[in-house]
């Protein structure tokens with residue numbers, strides 16, 4: 134396992150060495166349905182008329198979160214983070230017409246763009262220079278790094294939510310969404326039968342579903 | 350539209366995370382066009398994915414929205430809003446042709462075993478993309494797989510030992526499964542077949558495959 138998943142996962146496991154589900158109460162900040170609908174209305178407006186005010190409002194509502202994700206979860210440098218952020222929001226501005234509100238909320242759509250942009254960057258980096266892999270490989274097993282990372286993500290609700298899953302369920306979800314690996318790649322990498330990965334995804338998904346606020 | 354056979358949730362997670370390759374993406378995308386149930390699952394998967402990234406702490410970038418608008422104006426990039434096809438009117442044959450970039454009129458159909466024709470859109474070991482046309486009642490040779498295999502039915506229907514697969518249904522198989530789809534008697538059947546590795550035929554065709562190495 135590589136990079137982010139290793140770090141997140143280690144952190145989650147370290148807290149519960151026996152691999153039990155943590156019962157620490159976690160408050161998941163509920164994003165109100167109103168807010169989600171407002172963002173979606175903004176995105177539809179951008180798609181329909183390329184409304185600059187709507188774009189600026191949506192940017193102000195979401196860009197800090199997206200940037201935080203790129204830097205803190207994605208491990209981007211601020212230069213890479215700014216570049217990706219520009220690509221992502223350029224896509225929002227020029228391709229908002231492709232957004233389908235029956236498929237996703239605006240927030241989900243924008244974060245999907247961010248995830249894909251980050252995955253593309255990581256794949257390109259590991260293909261070309263091995264930078265990403267190397268960087269984390271150098272630091273992955275040092276206690277100091279763990280501590281540093283734990284400090285950085287402590288209080289991060291992502292980790293808190295993941296702690297409510299069995300570690301092996303959290304692991305496959307992180308590999309899928311954060312590392313951008315397909316379920317077959319995950320199976321190969323972990324040396325598991327495909328069926329095992331599928332059932333872990335299904336169980337983790339079912340558990341996460343109960344933790345997600347708001348309408349489906 | 351009555352969809353009976355769904356892909357495993359793992360494929361929807363892959364779709365949501367953006368990790369599906371071209372062919373598998375077309376199969377899952379085509380199924381989603383017709384399947385409200387899987388669309389609901391996909392929405393959940395998207396929300397879950399967002400949840401995994403959305404909890405990142407907010408950090409203020411230097412980038413300003415006006416910069417992006419200016420950059421876009423300079424490059425003239427803008428995609429106008431497409432007209433969405435009304436629910437259930439999606440023609441899967443049109444959908445996959447658009448998705449995979451081919452023309453139904455310009456396909457290179459080759460005869461396979463009796464009653465079967467194959468057009469190969471992509472033939473790479475990591476992902477083969479074939480279109481299959483079977484006459485009514487035609488049987489595919491019995492085979493197993495070198496990896497994952499997804500079939501999306503675009504027209505007509507076929508049966509395997511335990512199931513019937515009609516338009517929009519996804520038939521999911523892998524190296525552990527040997528099967529022999531047979532086109533139903535009432536109509537011909539067109540399907541999109543995407544798989545890793547090679548099909549491995551069993552029986553006498555398998556013997557021929559080993560000898561002739563196809």
Ligand SMILES: [Zn+2]
Pocket residue numbers: 352354355356380384386387388
């Ligand atoms: Zn379905």
